[in-house]
Amino acid sequence: MRSLDIPQDPHLLVGLATGDDAGVYKISEDLALIQTIDFITPVVDDPFLFGQIAAANALSDVYAMGGEPLMAMNVVCFPTCKLEMEVLEKILAGGLGKVKETGALLVGGHSVDDLELKYGLAVTGAIHPQEVVTNAGARPGDLLFLTKPLGLGIVATAIKGGLASPAVAEEAGSAMASLNREASRQMRKRGVHACTDVTGFGLVGHGLEMAKASGVTLEIELERLPIIEGVLEYSSMGLIPAMAYENQESFRSYVDYVRDPGELEILLYDPQTSGGLLIALPSDKAQGFPWPCIGRVVKGDGRFRVV
Amino acid sequence: MEKVVDARGLACPQPVLMTKEALEEVEEGIITVLVDNVASRENVKRFAQRMGCTVEVLEKDGVFELRVVKGYTCVLPHVQEASEKAKDGPVILITSDKIGDEEELGRLLMKGFISTLREATLRPSKLLFMNTGVFLTVEGSPVIGALQGLEGMGVEIYSCGTCLDYFGLKDKLAVGQITNMYDTVENLTGASLVVRV
Numbered sequence: 001m002r003s004l005d006i007p008q009d010p011h012l013l014v015g016l017a018t019g020d021d022a023g024v025y026k027i028s029e030d031l032a033l034i035q036t037i038d039f040i041t042p043v044v045d046d047p048f049l050f051g052q053i054a055a056a057n058a059l060s061d062v063y064a065m066g067g068e069p070l071m072a073m074n075v076v077c078f079p080t081c082k083l084e085m086e087v088l089e090k091i092l093a094g095g096l097g098k099v100k101e102t103g104a105l106l107v108g109g110h111s112v113d114d115l116e117l118k119y120g121l122a123v124t125g126a127i128h129p130q131e132v133v134t135n136a137g138a139r140p141g142d143l144l145f146l147t148k149p150l151g152l153g154i155v156a157t158a159i160k161g162g163l164a165s166p167a168v169a170e171e172a173g174s175a176m177a178s179l180n181r182e183a184s185r186q187m188r189k190r191g192v193h194a195c196t197d198v199t200g201f202g203l204v205g206h207g208l209e210m211a212k213a214s215g216v217t218l219e220i221e222l223e224r225l226p227i228i229e230g231v232l233e234y235s236s237m238g239l240i241p242a243m244a245y246e247n248q249e250s251f252r253s254y255v256d257y258v259r260d261p262g263e264l265e266i267l268l269y270d271p272q273t274s275g276g277l278l279i280a281l282p283s284d285k286a287q288g289f290p291w292p293c294i295g296r297v298v299k300g301d302g303r304f305r306v307v
Numbered sequence: 308m309e310k311v312v313d314a315r316g317l318a319c320p321q322p323v324l325m326t327k328e329a330l331e332e333v334e335e336g337i338i339t340v341l342v343d344n345v346a347s348r349e350n351v352k353r354f355a356q357r358m359g360c361t362v363e364v365l366e367k368d369g370v371f372e373l374r375v376v377k378g379y380t381c382v383l384p385h386v387q388e389a390s391e392k393a394k395d396g397p398v399i400l401i402t403s404d405k406i407g408d409e410e411e412l413g414r415l416l417m418k419g420f421i422s423t424l425r426e427a428t429l430r431p432s433k434l435l436f437m438n439t440g441v442f443l444t445v446e447g448s449p450v451i452g453a454l455q456g457l458e459g460m461g462v463e464i465y466s467c468g469t470c471l472d473y474f475g476l477k478d479k480l481a482v483g484q485i486t487n488m489y490d491t492v493e494n495l496t497g498a499s500l501v502v503r504v
Contacts, residue, residue: 244346
């Protein structure tokens with residue numbers, strides 16, 4: 001995208017520049033639209049659950065910006081000669097269930113025949129122009145919260161390899177299928193400074209986007225990181241998605257390890273599907289926030305520090 | 308008996324699953340796994356080590372050949388060599404340009420320490436400089452002479468590249484070589500003794 005000449009406009013409150021989660025366009029003094037799209041390949045075997053996860057993943061971008069979804073459209077790539085239509089029906093039912101849960105409307109969609117199955121949503125959300133939450137507002141002293149456990153990419157790889165235990169697969173599945181709605185509402189009540197959702201680039205990648213956009217450094221305490229129970233078993237067996245290594249390669253030079261992360265290191269780079277929100281809250285309003293505090297924002301120049 | 312698992316062109320977790328299957332079929336022996344990307348190399352290596360096997364990695368023309376040894380208790384020649392090499396002198400890790408907190412005294416102590424190192428009975432094999440320690444290996448350092456002397460005696464001197472970058476000192480390096488975190492980790496974990504100053 002960098003080589004393209006992207007038009008700017010005074011109505012565009014959030015565009016491509018800071019690697020944020022969605023575009024935000026100001027319609028009037030008290031209304032802005034949030035626009036986002038996301039679709040993914042299957043991460044679990046059960047089509048209904050996959051539909052829920054893909055939808056929660058797409059809706060998450062709206063919540064990361066602090067908005068509420070209004071309308072959604074299905075995006076479907078489906079291999080009609082390989083899979084029964086019943087599979088697609090279940091996926092769409094799972095997705096619709098999640099859209100309904102948000103209170104938004106499903107208003108249509110588009111499908112193409114493709115070799116590999118993919119599903120997701122294009123979502124339009126609403127927000128007050130003064131209340132847009134970007135990844136650029138984190139300030140030294142803020143506390144950092146993460147609203148879903150890490151290791152979702154590793155578990156998805158273990159599931160793909162047929163080696164995930166049912167209990168672990170279920171924990172990961174329900175984490176991925178859950179909406180970031182409640183976390184988004186709670187953070188808004190507490191005057192959130194910055195937020196992003198943790199997806200393909202992992203905690204480090206998305207954390208660095210926040211650190212760079214905000215002109216700060218994020219300091220993460222390893223011991224406080226929520227992780228899917230049992231995931232270290234899979235990472236030690238080499239059930240790690242290739243993108244985790246790619247993330248590590250891309251971001252390692254921006255990470256300072258004050259202590260040896262040991263076997264937890266790869267989790268910092270693990271790509272998350274429908275991951276949690278990474279939230280920077282002012283410390284005086286963070287008391288009792290019901291998700292794990294994983295560290296804090298310190299002065300710095302866009303680095304990620306592991307303590 | 309020797310088996311070959313060709314997992315080239317396959318994505319995670321396929322190479323691991325193929326290695327798993329091959330390992331389950333042998334009591335003891337060597338399995339050669341061929342992969343063509345870093346992620347698969349790392350994953351197969353992790354898996355094999357987790358299963359208690361020894362792994363040796365060779366690279367040729369973009370293809371990684373992992374020799375996975377199951378069951379034998381003997382040590383591969385290069386592993387033995389590495390462990391013998393580690394019996395050399397200690398590795399010294401220097402993470403500051405002074406010893407202790409007091410500024411002026413700290414700098415004097417560091418200068419004295421490095422100048423005296425050449426007289427150590429067990430001569431260090433490597434000096435690793437990190438964080439503000441890299442101020443000691445660049446132009447203007449009071450111990451350049453002493454460090455060059457040590458280098459002449461065969462002591463390897465490494466400065467952390469990230470740290471030089473951070474302080475904008477990369478073109479000022481006056482002794483030894485620039486190193487990365489991988490080699491630093493190898494040097495520290497491969498050492499029989501690390502002295503941190």
